[in-house]
Amino acid sequence: MVAVTFPDGASRQFEAGVTGFDIAKSISPSLAKRTVAMTLDGALVDLMKPVQKDAKIEFVSRDDPRALELIRHDAAHVLAEAVQELYPGTQVTIGPVIENGFYYDFHRAEPFTPEDLPVIEKKMREIIARDAPIVREEWDRDHAKTWFIAKGETFKGELIDSIKSDEPLSVYKQGHWLDLCRGPHLPSVGKVGNAFKLMKVAGAYWRGDSTKPMLSRIYGTAWTTQEELDAYLHRLEEAERRDHRRLGREMDLFHFQEEGPGAIFWHPKGWTLFQSLVSYMRRKQKAAGYTEVNTPQVLDRALWETSGHWQTYRENMFVTKTEDERVFAIKPMNCPGHVQIFKNGLKSYRDLPVKIAEFGVVHRYEPSGALHGMMRVRAFTQDDAHIFCSEEQIMEEALKINDLILTIYRDFGFDDVVVKLSTRPEKRVGSDEAWDKAEAALGRVLDELAKRGLKTSIQEGEGAFYGPKLEYTLRDAIGREWQCGTTQVDFNLPVRFGAFYIGQDSEKKTPVMIHRAMFGSLERFTGILIEHYAGHLPLWLSPLQIVICTITQEADDYAYEVAAAARKLGLNVDVDARNEKITYKVREHSHAKVPVLLVAGKKEAAERTISMRRLGSQQQTQLAIDEALAQLAAEATPPDVRG
Numbered sequence: 001m002v003a004v005t006f007p008d009g010a011s012r013q014f015e016a017g018v019t020g021f022d023i024a025k026s027i028s029p030s031l032a033k034r035t036v037a038m039t040l041d042g043a044l045v046d047l048m049k050p051v052q053k054d055a056k057i058e059f060v061s062r063d064d065p066r067a068l069e070l071i072r073h074d075a076a077h078v079l080a081e082a083v084q085e086l087y088p089g090t091q092v093t094i095g096p097v098i099e100n101g102f103y104y105d106f107h108r109a110e111p112f113t114p115e116d117l118p119v120i121e122k123k124m125r126e127i128i129a130r131d132a133p134i135v136r137e138e139w140d141r142d143h144a145k146t147w148f149i150a151k152g153e154t155f156k157g158e159l160i161d162s163i164k165s166d167e168p169l170s171v172y173k174q175g176h177w178l179d180l181c182r183g184p185h186l187p188s189v190g191k192v193g194n195a196f197k198l199m200k201v202a203g204a205y206w207r208g209d210s211t212k213p214m215l216s217r218i219y220g221t222a223w224t225t226q227e228e229l230d231a232y233l234h235r236l237e238e239a240e241r242r243d244h245r246r247l248g249r250e251m252d253l254f255h256f257q258e259e260g261p262g263a264i265f266w267h268p269k270g271w272t273l274f275q276s277l278v279s280y281m282r283r284k285q286k287a288a289g290y291t292e293v294n295t296p297q298v299l300d301r302a303l304w305e306t307s308g309h310w311q312t313y314r315e316n317m318f319v320t321k322t323e324d325e326r327v328f329a330i331k332p333m334n335c336p337g338h339v340q341i342f343k344n345g346l347k348s349y350r351d352l353p354v355k356i357a358e359f360g361v362v363h364r365y366e367p368s369g370a371l372h373g374m375m376r377v378r379a380f381t382q383d384d385a386h387i388f389c390s391e392e393q394i395m396e397e398a399l400k401i402n403d404l405i406l407t408i409y410r411d412f413g414f415d416d417v418v419v420k421l422s423t424r425p426e427k428r429v430g431s432d433e434a435w436d437k438a439e440a441a442l443g444r445v446l447d448e449l450a451k452r453g454l455k456t457s458i459q460e461g462e463g464a465f466y467g468p469k470l471e472y473t474l475r476d477a478i479g480r481e482w483q484c485g486t487t488q489v490d491f492n493l494p495v496r497f498g499a500f501y502i503g504q505d506s507e508k509k510t511p512v513m514i515h516r517a518m519f520g521s522l523e524r525f526t527g528i529l530i531e532h533y534a535g536h537l538p539l540w541l542s543p544l545q546i547v548i549c550t551i552t553q554e555a556d557d558y559a560y561e562v563a564a565a566a567r568k569l570g571l572n573v574d575v576d577a578r579n580e581k582i583t584y585k586v587r588e589h590s591h592a593k594v595p596v597l598l599v600a601g602k603k604e605a606a607e608r609t610i611s612m613r614r615l616g617s618q619q620q621t622q623l624a625i626d627e628a629l630a631q632l633a634a635e636a637t638p639p640d641v642r643g
Helices: 022-027 027-032 064-085 113-131 141-150 154-162 227-241 244-250 269-287 299-306 335-343 393-413 433-453 493-497 522-532 552-569 582-591 604-606 626-634
Strands: 001-004 011-014 035-040 043-047 055-061 100-107 135-137 170-174 178-181 196-207 212-224 298-300 319-321 328-332 355-362 380-391 419-422 455-459 469-475 482-492 510-520 546-550 573-576 595-602 609-614 620-624
Touching: 001 141, 011 022, 011 626, 022 027, 022 055, 027 035, 035 064, 035 298, 035 299, 035 620, 055 064, 055 626, 064 100, 064 113, 064 170, 064 178, 064 212, 113 196, 113 328, 113 604, 135 298, 141 269, 154 178, 154 419, 170 299, 170 522, 178 573, 196 419, 212 227, 244 522, 269 393, 269 522, 299 328, 299 335, 299 355, 299 493, 335 493, 380 393, 393 433, 393 469, 393 482, 393 510, 419 433, 433 469, 433 482, 482 582, 493 510, 493 552, 522 604, 546 552, 552 595, 552 604, 552 626, 595 604, 604 609, 609 626, 620 626
Parallel strands: 001 055, 419 455, 546 573, 546 595
Antiparallel strands: 001 011, 035 043, 035 055, 100 212, 135 170, 170 178, 196 212, 298 328, 319 328, 355 380, 380 510, 419 469, 469 482, 482 510, 595 609, 609 620
16 A cells, blocks of 8 residues: 655555546545646656656646646647658657747658648647547667667667666657657646647757757647637747847947857947947946956956866867967956956955946857847956955855845836746855855745745745856746846855955955846847837937937027927937938838927918827927926936936
8 A cells, every 4th residue: 555645734545556637536536637647755757747756646638837847848748740741751859848839850851841830730630639549658768769760760768778778768649649858747648638739940950069960840839728719829929029130229329240140330319329338237236335447358267277267167268379378268258257356456355245246248159050139149348346255255246246136127118027046056166155155045035035026936946156146037028037136145255265354353355255146148138128018218318319300401500409408407409401302201200209390381480389299199298498308308217317
């Protein structure tokens, strides 16, 4: 007999080998009907898995968030079955679950095209309607390899060779079709439901190796309900409408070109926006006690060896050798340079905390395929800072950083923020003792933030190689999450560089180094802002805030007079005095996302008024020019200055 304990603490005895389905059915037929999987001692498993020992069990219904991964996994299997029914001779390779969906890689002479997707989708729905049971079997390794190769599935034969010899080899059958898979899966194919859609086709090398065969990959998305699928497809449409690369062209902010992969060519308006972010952050940092510095772009290899970057981050660094045989690297991070500034001159405990900030341009090698507009680049600017403090000051300083970050995000329209603690990765420097202290310190900070009502979570193994970190993830206007700010506690780098301060006992002490960023990458944050606002930036952020459009040449002089008055108030303004229809001018500047259009004709010039039109509105407001400019100047004042 085995003892099965349920979430409410109740326990029942069953014969060893009883399945989760049998247990659910013994409690209630309706429970068995709605259950699609279970957890055994916390691990998600098939509902038909035999229970051989005492265990804690929890039933998982189809609408449980944990079941979504199973729905997507089974959808991938249904996709593979549909493809092989429609296109005999096609080999299946692997089909994992990914964020928001799944994909499956196929090997066939002719790659799939987008036109094939509706046909495959139709076949998938037929397979789901059959509702065949999904059954797990364990096969002998040699038998499995022989069987798959005899079927022409050479890739599956290679996969079998890669599975550890002591690991059971499982096959899942759905009707007459089967696949090599670890599972778990739903009880039957019908449980996948019809809330899925095939999205696109792409090419992919087998095992990601360009020397191996090219496969044809089909991507799909699957959800629990049709409403969730519709909402996801709407988010994709909205994301495309907000794409910063398209809006960047329309607003004339920046461009990319092949000669500078992963680097931004800023246009005047884009650079104005960028500098607005820098100015804002500079004011916030100065008020918070940071001193701004600047460190070299290129530093000798020896410094990167001391910091540990050469050993742990070399593949991401741009490196060069000079004529005198010295090896240099363009800095991927600012932290080693900041340690050198801290070390320059004797520091006392009375000086702590020392707060050093830099708008540091860094370069990191990213594979060409990973580059994505401003969101994934090779050259970017960090609003980087490092706080040198004592162990006793860690929590106080981390909480100050938290308060500053949240204030900044609110100013930019982000109120939904999650703080995640990322713990030690496998590839790291420093002793376990140092990591224990650092993680314990940030753990206490996370607990305090949770008490304050912030949403928090833990990401095991996702820390930096030199220390754990708090990651600030914000949610944008269409629900996407972006990781931006970080707070990292580092006991390692100061030791490696021999940094110290004189303690109260007149002895040398090693400071703790807190790495801190708030925007993170200014380029990426700019892209996030453009997409969050769909290009309709708040007036205080807009690089071109006002365009004065004339209706007739008789109003040109008046328009330039108004523009001069606006510039004296600090507003960014242009005059459009072209001999074009006013409707054409309004349409053109609205397309470029200019937030305010002021229209001036003969009547306005005579009365010293202006017609104001806001982006996205068809209404015009007639105002005296002094009143209009005063109103706009107040609105264009940055929130940190406005108070």
